[in-house]
């Protein structure tokens with residue numbers, strides 16, 4: 014047994030521990046060829062274990078495409094080698110983490126990854142270069158400090174994001190933190206979020222006009238509102254649906270102008286059901302919620318959701334969380350104080366850009382401007398100490414790949430600055446043009462075309478060198494870079510965005526970036542930018558300079574960048590880009606054929622198949638694979654002579670297999686064994702759907718008999734039961750296949 | 760079996776090696792795949808992160824790292840898996856052997872000189888947490904291998920940091936490695 018499984022067994026929530034054990038069982042089973050690779054891929058994605066570039070066993074080394082000779086030929090997904098290193102996404106609801114959690118993630122980065130914690134544009138943390146077989150222990154260690162990776166990837170509900178200033182912000186209507194947490198808890202592993210055709214990203218915002226929550230670019234967005242109802246003030250949300258970036262960005266539509274805090278979970282559940290039922294499943298390019306909303310229209314979508322909402326069986330959890338909303342209130346760890354006349358070098362510049370004075374007088378929120386969202390193991394340990402010393406033990410990640418410390422007494426700011434500077438975390442320029450967002454791009458993403466991190470790093474270095482001399486209008490701009498059109502780097506909502514593509518010159522591939530101008534970050538990602546032309550990667554920094562300098566020169570009074578771009582018009586913009594579009598011959602300047610941060614000649618041959626959505630695997634396949642995992646674990650327990658455990662697992666395997674079928678008839682079955690057996694009997698036994706041509710209802714009786722037995726298992730009875738569990742699972746597979754064939758015939 | 764063991768050879772002068780040169784060298788090593796027992800896969804660049812791994816040659820079996828952790832620069836070899844030896848002593852011998860190969864290649868290709876000490880850390884907080892008992896027990900294991908005639912110092916008292924030691928010169932193994 015793994016040392017972590019044993020030592021942490023009492024520190025991980027029981028259901029989380031079981032899920033991880035189950036996942037570990039599926040890893041073992043897959044190694045023995047017992048789980049289909051597509052099913053295993055979706056299973057690991059739903060646990061946040063993602064593929065990474067070159068995991069198909071091919072890599073261009075600068076001269077030729079090398080076949081990477083991994084020790085085994087086994088795969089962990091279609092075209093994905095078992096031994097290839099992957100990425101682990103760690104879900105941090107609303108970006109919240111404690112010092113202890115940061116320390117554990119740092120330990121994991123050192124022991125299982127490449128020593129770096131990477132903050133993503135959805136407030137997650139990612140660890141790269143991880144072996145799939147290390148993931149169960151990694152998950153246990155996270156589980157022991159209250160973090161789950163469940164549904165961090167895959168076709169399900171992704172991380173719930175929210176403003177990092179929630180609770181301390183001047184413009185918020187109320188603190189959205191408790192609600193973001195309630196949504197996370199409610200939907201985690203919920204049956205209604207398992208049958209999606211693709212991912213669903215939710216976000217919360219405390220106010221309408223700032224950017225932080227970005228609700229209008231999310232699948233489901235919640236904007237805080239207060240209404241006067243029956244003479245009292247009631248909290249709730251304006252709910253947006255169908256937003257999203259991706260190749261074709263969609264602005265979200267208003268589903269309802271107001272839903273009360275006591276109803277928003279139910280409304281969300283109804284949205285999930287409609288999406289699971291009516292959303293596209295086969296064509297993944299049109300499977301996001303935004304397409305469904307666009308196809309049926311917001312009026313019809315709203316009608317469907319309301320109808321579904323009325324029909325939902327009541328769930329006490331819709332309101333139960335309201336009793337503990339106060340537990341998210343934070344208070345400072347120090348009495349506040351002031352400081353005067355600090356002479357520390359760099360402090361003033363840092364204070365101007367990285368310090369936000371909170372609504373609560375005397376306290377500040379401080380942004381750590383992380384380069385490319387990266388932080389090292391040792392920095393993390395020291396940062397954890399700093400957080401304990403200066404704040405009430407919390408911090409938040411941001412969608413701009415930074416970390417925010419809240420409730421810092423303003424009197425502590427000079428000392429805090431010094432402490433952060435000692436570990437290289439006091440870089441000024443947060444939320445300014447130097448604070449560039451970038452997706453992983455060709456560094457690790459299978460879909461990356463150009464080196465977004467390479468370009469972002471180069472732009473950051475060049476801009477930081479002249480930050481002090483930049484015009485304030487330029488400083489305030491946002492720059493965001495994606496490695497391809499998929500927009501993980503949020504290029505659509507930047508003043509100046511770039512996304513990777515490629516062109517050819519004399520038969521050679523040349524890395525390029527498409528320039529996207531005039532997106533709006535404020536107003537919760539109020540509008541999207543337009544692509545105006547591609548330039549070679551090499552020239553992208555010059556293009557940025559040309560645009561920003563011209564803007565500083567020509568802007569009228571307080572004219573913002575979007576207005577200036579609109580006034581300038583496409584023809585003028587094209588003219589500005591024109592001098593930078595030319596690619597010299599390779600012989601004249603080979604540097605154009607090498608991407609930023611790389612030394613190899615550029616290639617498109619490393620492009621793989623993305624796992625952003627995973628394969629669309631049926632609800633049945635996902636659930637039955639868990640049943641198979643349990644049956645396998647039962648066998649292992651039997652081998653170890655652990656009769657009680659083997660009996661329990663074999664029984665649960667049958668329940669899970671029955672549930673896999675029942676879900677096709679009733680999504681509300683839940684996990685109660687009585688309910689599963691009763692629903693199974695009603696839909697599959699009484700109707701004879703589960704019957705075998707020869708054995709008739711025999712396999713179903715295996716489950717019924719075990720369900721009602723009270724006799725203590727013996728080694729023999731247990732051996733039988735394990736055998737029966739496997740037969741039951743086989744029968745479930747046959748039944749599912751039969752139903753699918755009948756459906757097809759119809 | 761310990762999960763990961765890291766050996767770091769600090770540079771003689773505490774300055775970063777020229778990063779583009781290092782990255783180019785690592786890429787060339789991948790092209791040639793000349794290191795026996797290692798499938799060299801990719802190069803990761805974190806030069807923008809201080810006190811960290813900066814450039815990593817990622818192999819299936821190990822990471823070879825231009826490392827500025829603890830704010831001093833050096834070359835590190837982190838063995839990750841595919842151990843052939845059993846027991847702590849065996850694992851240490853094995854990691855030292857491999858580390859030596861990469862150190863020599865680095866020295867030859869990049870003309871870097873190394874200091875007169877090395878650091879060895881056990882990146883496994885499950886089996887080798889940084890506790891006072893382990894600090895004593897692992898020092899006892901390491902002394903005959905690394906520091907018979909030299910000194911062995913603990914890298915970090917803080918239990919969050921991996922258990923690790925610095926072996927200074929006059930130790931047989933350190934001298935032997937620096938001679939080669």
Ligand code: SF4
Nearest residue numbers: 452458461496497501
């Ligand atoms: S935008 Fe493209 S390159 Fe960047 S992470 Fe997303 S899929 Fe990968």
